[in-house]
Amino acid sequence: GAGVSQSPSNKVTEKGKDVELRCDPISGHTALYWYRQSLGQGLEFLIYFQGNSAPDKSGLPSDRFSAERTGGSVSTLTIQRTQQEDSAVYLCASSPSQGAEDYGYTFGSGTRLTVV
Amino acid sequence: EDQVTQSPEALRLQEGESSSLNCSYTVSGLRGLFWYRQDPGKGPEFLFTLYSAGEEKEKERLKATLTKKESFLHITAPKPEDSATYLCAVRISGTYKYIFGTGTRLKVLA
Numbered sequence: 384g385a386g387v388s389q390s391p392s393n394k395v396t397e398k399g400k401d402v403e404l405r406c407d408p409i410s411g412h413t414a415l416y417w418y419r420q421s422l423g424q425g426l427e428f429l430i431y432f433q434g435n436s437a438p439d440k441s442g443l444p445s446d447r448f449s450a451e452r453t454g455g456s457v458s459t460l461t462i463q464r465t466q467q468e469d470s471a472v473y474l475c476a477s478s479p480s481q482g483a484e485d486y487g488y489t490f491g492s493g494t495r496l497t498v499v
Numbered sequence: 500e501d502q503v504t505q506s507p508e509a510l511r512l513q514e515g516e517s518s519s520l521n522c523s524y525t526v527s528g529l530r531g532l533f534w535y536r537q538d539p540g541k542g543p544e545f546l547f548t549l550y551s552a553g554e555e556k557e558k559e560r561l562k563a564t565l566t567k568k569e570s571f572l573h574i575t576a577p578k579p580e581d582s583a584t585y586l587c588a589v590r591i592s593g594t595y596k597y598i599f600g601t602g603t604r605l606k607v608l609a
Contacts, residue, residue, distance in 0.1 A: 425503070425601045426586070428596055439595070489545070491542050492540065
């Protein structure tokens, strides 16, 4: 597609339920990142995928969070047993290759998650 | 500890009133410094990458500069459409992780 697509754009869930957030990166982009943006906070790194390499999961805040990337394209971020502190905007970004600094990242519009 | 601090948190300008946004950083090694613009309800949009002290880049009314400790985003004769949150990020040498500042919310009044 022309840009990074994320779905759903908004998600309201009850505390304790599981949620799945989806990211469709730009075709051909090998690097994919998930970030979390909370009100008044900077973007917080969650996880990074590069091609077929093992992902860097060091930013995931707890074992309730997991992510996968199938076929080097679509990625899904799963949050199990959601808590109110998980409420945030979850942003996905892709780039042509690892650290393509000249081009920066292309971000999606994010999924706004609200846990009630 | 690697850290990025942006100031001011918020800035209101009259149309045509030039100003600068600051991004100061403390990192173990700088691979690159990035500026992004973020509109409400949207993801950040890439503006510039700066790699070394003394480097400058321009795009329309925006000019980014870099020193060893900070970067400035200069906005010349801003227009209302320049209203957005401007984010600064650094990439640490030897890693692919980026540390973002909390941003400067810019409002340009007609």
